[in-house]
Amino acid sequence: MTIEAAGAGNSVDFHAMSHPTTPTLDHPVLKHVKEHFPSARLRATEFRGQTTIIVEPGDLHEVMAFLRDDPRCAFNFLSDISAVDYLGYPAEMIGRFGVYYVLCAYSRTDRIRVKTFVDPSLPTDGIVEDPSLWLDSVTDLWPGAEWMEREVFDMFGIRFRGHPDLRRILTWESYPGHPLRKDYPVRGRGERENFRVISRTDA
Amino acid sequence: MPFTLKPDEGFDIDVESTDYLKTHVDTGDRWTLNFGPQHPATHTTLRVVLELDGERIARCTPHIGYLHSGFEKLAEHMDYNQYVTIVSRMNYLSPIANDICWHHAVETLFGIDLTPRCKVIRTIMAELARIQDHLLCVGAAALDLGAFTGFLYGFNARERIYDICDFISGQRFHPDWTRVGGAMQDLPDEENFKKMVKYFVNEDLPQALEDLEGLVCRNRIFIDRTAGIGVVSKEDAIAWSLSGPMARASGVVRDLRKDEPYLCYADNWDGQGAKAVEFKVPVHTDGDVYARFQVRIEEMKQSAHIIRQLIDRIPGGPIDTLADGKYVKPPKSDVYGSIEGLIQHFEIIMSNRGWKAPIAEAYGANETANGELGYFIVSDGGPRPWRVRTRPPSFINYSIMAKLTEGHMLADVVAILGSINVVAAELDR
Numbered sequence: 001m002t003i004e005a006a007g008a009g010n011s012v013d014f015h016a017m018s019h020p021t022t023p024t025l026d027h028p029v030l031k032h033v034k035e036h037f038p039s040a041r042l043r044a045t046e047f048r049g050q051t052t053i054i055v056e057p058g059d060l061h062e063v064m065a066f067l068r069d070d071p072r073c074a075f076n077f078l079s080d081i082s083a084v085d086y087l088g089y090p091a092e093m094i095g096r097f098g099v100y101y102v103l104c105a106y107s108r109t110d111r112i113r114v115k116t117f118v119d120p121s122l123p124t125d126g127i128v129e130d131p132s133l134w135l136d137s138v139t140d141l142w143p144g145a146e147w148m149e150r151e152v153f154d155m156f157g158i159r160f161r162g163h164p165d166l167r168r169i170l171t172w173e174s175y176p177g178h179p180l181r182k183d184y185p186v187r188g189r190g191e192r193e194n195f196r197v198i199s200r201t202d203a
Numbered sequence: 204m205p206f207t208l209k210p211d212e213g214f215d216i217d218v219e220s221t222d223y224l225k226t227h228v229d230t231g232d233r234w235t236l237n238f239g240p241q242h243p244a245t246h247t248t249l250r251v252v253l254e255l256d257g258e259r260i261a262r263c264t265p266h267i268g269y270l271h272s273g274f275e276k277l278a279e280h281m282d283y284n285q286y287v288t289i290v291s292r293m294n295y296l297s298p299i300a301n302d303i304c305w306h307h308a309v310e311t312l313f314g315i316d317l318t319p320r321c322k323v324i325r326t327i328m329a330e331l332a333r334i335q336d337h338l339l340c341v342g343a344a345a346l347d348l349g350a351f352t353g354f355l356y357g358f359n360a361r362e363r364i365y366d367i368c369d370f371i372s373g374q375r376f377h378p379d380w381t382r383v384g385g386a387m388q389d390l391p392d393e394e395n396f397k398k399m400v401k402y403f404v405n406e407d408l409p410q411a412l413e414d415l416e417g418l419v420c421r422n423r424i425f426i427d428r429t430a431g432i433g434v435v436s437k438e439d440a441i442a443w444s445l446s447g448p449m450a451r452a453s454g455v456v457r458d459l460r461k462d463e464p465y466l467c468y469a470d471n472w473d474g475q476g477a478k479a480v481e482f483k484v485p486v487h488t489d490g491d492v493y494a495r496f497q498v499r500i501e502e503m504k505q506s507a508h509i510i511r512q513l514i515d516r517i518p519g520g521p522i523d524t525l526a527d528g529k530y531v532k533p534p535k536s537d538v539y540g541s542i543e544g545l546i547q548h549f550e551i552i553m554s555n556r557g558w559k560a561p562i563a564e565a566y567g568a569n570e571t572a573n574g575e576l577g578y579f580i581v582s583d584g585g586p587r588p589w590r591v592r593t594r595p596p597s598f599i600n601y602s603i604m605a606k607l608t609e610g611h612m613l614a615d616v617v618a619i620l621g622s623i624n625v626v627a628a629e630l631d632r
Contacts, residue, residue, distance in 0.1 A: 047563040048311055077457075078444050079568075079575065080599075082592040090583050091562050102566060102579070102594070106441070106455075109462035113566070144444030147602035155275075170268040170631055179276055180590075186273075186280050 027051040029073045029112060036066055043094075052113040054094065060116045061136035067103060067114070068141055075103035075112060078138070081148035083156045087124075087182040095119045097156060099135060118158060125183050127157065127176060137163040155180035233261060236613070240269050244347050244617040247627030251604070251620075255613060263608040263616075265601065270631040278591035282557055283309050283383050284532070286591070290578075291377045293593065293629040296339050297332035298377050299368060300571040306381040307465060308567030308578035312560060313530055315384045317466075319473035319518045324390065325381070326467040326480065327400060327513055328371075329569070330506040334408065335364045336572030337448075337499040340624040344496055345419045347621045348428045353418050360411035363403045370399060383558075384531035385523030393517065400514050404507040412503060420500070429493035433607045433619035436490060443603045447574025447596055448498045449623065453490035459570035460484075467513060480509045492622040502572075530558060557586025573597055573624055597629040 025046050033053060034042060040063070043054040055063050067075045079102040086093040095117030104111050121132040137160035138145045149160045150169040157178035160166060168175060176191070177184050239250040248269040254262035274293065278286050290305040291298035303325050310317065317325070342357025365375040372378035372387060380387050390396045419425040435445065440453040450457055460468040461484060470479045485501035487494035524531050532551050537544025550556050560582040568577030574596035583589040600623050607619050 047561075048314060048565050050566060052564075077441055079446075080444075080577065080579070080592070080594040082579065084564075084581050084590045084592075089589060100579075102577075106457060111463075111566075142444060143442055144599065144602060147598065148444075151598075168268075170271040172268070179273060184276075186276055 025051065027110075027112060029067070029075075032070060032072050033063060033066065036070070037063065050111065050113065052100070052115050054115045054117070057116050057118055057135055060114070061138065061141075064101065064103075064114060064138050065141055067112070073105070074107050075105045077104040077106055078102070078142040078145055078148075079104050079111070081138075081145055081152060083152050083158060083180075085156065085180065085182045093117065096124075097133070097158060099152060099158060101138070124157070124181055125177070127178065129159065130157065133158045134161055135159075136161050139163055154178070157181070238616065245620065245627075246343060247625075247630075249620075249625065249627055249630070251608075251616065253608075253613065253616065258613045260608050260611055260613065260616065263605045265604050267598075267601070267627075268631050270627045272628075272632065274632040275591055275593060278588055280587065282586045283560070283588065284551075286588070287381055288377070288379045290593070291379050293595070293632060294336070294571065294573065294576070294597065294626045295377070295628055296624075296626055297336035297572050299328050299380055300332035300336070300569070301576065302379060302381040303329050303332075303466075304567070304569040304571060304576045305578055306383060307569055308565065308580055309383055311567040312563065312565040312580050312582060313383065313558075314561075315524055315530060317384065318521055318524055319477075320520050321385050321522045321524070322466045322472050323513050323517050324371075324386070324522065327510050328368075328380070329466070329571075330509050331364050331367060331400070331403075333506045333572045334503045335361050336624070337503050338411065340572075340621070341415060341496055341499050344429075344492075344618070344621045345415070345425070347617045348425060350419055350422075350425065353415055356411050356414040356418070360403075360407045363399070363407050367396070367399050367403065370396065382523070382532055385521075388535070389522045397514055397517070400510060404510050404514075408503065408507055412500065416500065420497075426493060428615075428618055429496060429622075430489075430491055432492045432611065432615050433622060434489070434491045435603065435607065437488075439603070439606075440490070443606075444599050445574070445603065447570070447572065447600070448495050448502065449574060449600045451485065452487045452494035452498045454486060454488040456484065456486055458484040459568055459575055463568065465569065467509075473518060480512050482506075482509050492618050495622040554586075560584055560586075560588075568594065571596065573626070573629075574600060593629075593632060595629045595632060597623075597625045597627075598632075601625045601630055 025044050030044055037059065040059045041056050045052045067073045081101050083097055083099045085097055087096060096119050098115050098117050100113050100115040102111060102113050118133055118135065120130050122128055122130045135158060137149055139149065140162065146164065147169060149163055150166060152158050153160065153166055154168040154170050155178055177189060234255055236253045236255055238253055239245045240248045250266040250269065252264045252266065253260050274289050277289055287302050287305055290301040293301050338357040338361050342354040345353025368378045369375035371390060372380040435453045437454040440450045440455050464479060466472065467480050471477060482505045485498050485505065487498050523534065533544040533547045538548040562582060562584040564581040566577055566579045568575050575594060576596055577594035579592040580588050581590040604623065608616050
């Protein structure tokens with residue numbers, strides 16, 4: 001079988017890959033959000049047809065509630081919450097930690113990402129509670145956000161105001177770090193090596 | 204039916220404080236049962252602390268994380284092809300579905316379109332993976348409620364899918380089969396592959412389903428144990444972010460194969476106007492354990508229907524997308540047979556070379572057996588992703604466990620747990 005027989009579906013536009021096209025930002029809900037929050041500082045990006053609204057941490061809860069409740073937006077399904085640590089990221093970002101929310105609208109089957117950035121005010125290598133790493137919880141809008149926010153807290157040390165039960169979820173309660181931060185080494189800080197060895201006689 | 208119970212001051216013992224009960228005598232009739240982390244009915248390593256009033260559950264607190272292995276941290280230190288070996292260890296009931304989903308997300312980030320041949324074979328394997336997962340889930344649902352034979356019916360048929368995975372990739376349990384823009388290798392023998400798949404969907408699977416349905420579907424004991432147990436309403440299913448059979452058993456009509464079509468579920472998948480594969484999305488309105496069981500059984504029949512449509516239509520041509528050597532690894536014959544192929548191979552696999560991904564972020568999601576499995580990839584332009592977030596359906600579906608079990612009998616926990624089909628490796632990652 002020759003290469004041409006594979007049909008037209010397999011061409012890759014490498015030119016577009018190395019020079020991403022200018023974002024079009026034509027997602028229909030963007031203008032509704034902008035109209036409804038005239039004084040809020042909103043930004044948006046688009047890549048591969050996926051639109052992200054970037055909001056200030058203070059506006060986060062209101063924007064999320066608007067996106068859920070406004071009939072023109074109707075994003076009734078919260079698909080995912082997670083965070084990204086941009087420490088040392090090659091491109092310039094708005095803040096150190098980006099927390100993002102993936103929303104789906106079942107009535108139209110489209111998606112949007114809402115993202116917000118927070119900056120730490122204390123060194124990030126410990127587990128000391130940082131007063132600037134707080135966001136408003138969306139558990140009052142979507143009860144399913146409970147565990148996702150607990151995971152963000154566990155992995156990044158970002159806390160959520162109004163969360164009913166903000167405990168660590170994947171690591172244990174006294175774990176001495178937030179493992180998905182970029183300043184946490186992949187091999188850990190000796191947690192494994194320093195385990196107390198229990199011999200058969202002590203057990 | 205669940206009855207509401209107002210617990211007094213709730214208590215929740217933690218790992219560090221098992222002495223709690225010895226010192227805390229005023230618990231009245233309530234007592235605490237530690238279910239797991241090692242218990243046959245949890246299937247994997249889960250721990251559920253149950254506060255019981257007689258045999259009624261007053262409060263349920265799941266503790267997870269016993270299998271946390273830092274998969275998402277590891278992703279930041281592996282390249283786009285290597286990480287497939289880790290994702291296939293997440294939901295190990297249907298490993299190849301994770302492979303396909305991971306590379307779907309990577310290809311979304313890179314903007315790569317697959318060859319028709321690759322799309323068809325990936326679709327077939329994704330559907331086989333769905334059957335593989337559901338067969339275990341419905342079989343284990345029967346096992347947990349005492350019907351050991353049902354489990355064996357399911358497991359027998361699953362063995363054929365392992366054979367197929369073994370055949371196409373060389374590994375039976377964790378195929379790690381996909382690669383950026385294609386697959387690890389083309390089918391070793393297309394006729395044999397067709398024969399194996401056809402034999403499975405036409406002989407083994409109908410037989411297994413007939414046996415399973417005959418044993419449990421109209422079985423009085425099974426229905427008594429599952430109907431009306433662990434009911435999720437449609438509103439709750441959406442509010443708690445449930446997806447997959449958990450949501451569809453509650454009347455949510457949502458399937459990413461229809462709503463955000465990819466591979467052969469999308470129209471014009473071969474670039475020449477081919478129609479998307481035909482199938483129905485089974486939906487139930489009861490939202491209980493029995494409904495989830497039935498949705499899974501029906502989904503397997505639909506998956507077999509999809510495979511039957513595609514198995515005789517595998518197009519010719521290469522399985523890998525043709526690229527200029529930057530993104531897709533060359534076929535092995537080129538690596539060993541030509542200097543260009545060897546250079547291209549090294550350009551991708553050497554640690555100081557590799558992909559030049561766009562500095563951007565992308566989310567790709569597939570409908571896998573448990574629901575929406577998605578990967579969110581942030582790329583810094585290098586060969587390794589900056590951050591990979593898995594949207595784990597097990598984790599998110601399991602978050603409703605505490606709410607589901609409250610007010611039920613102790614024995615129902617096992618039925619509910621089985622119907623969520625939680626896979627701890629994906630739950631804890």
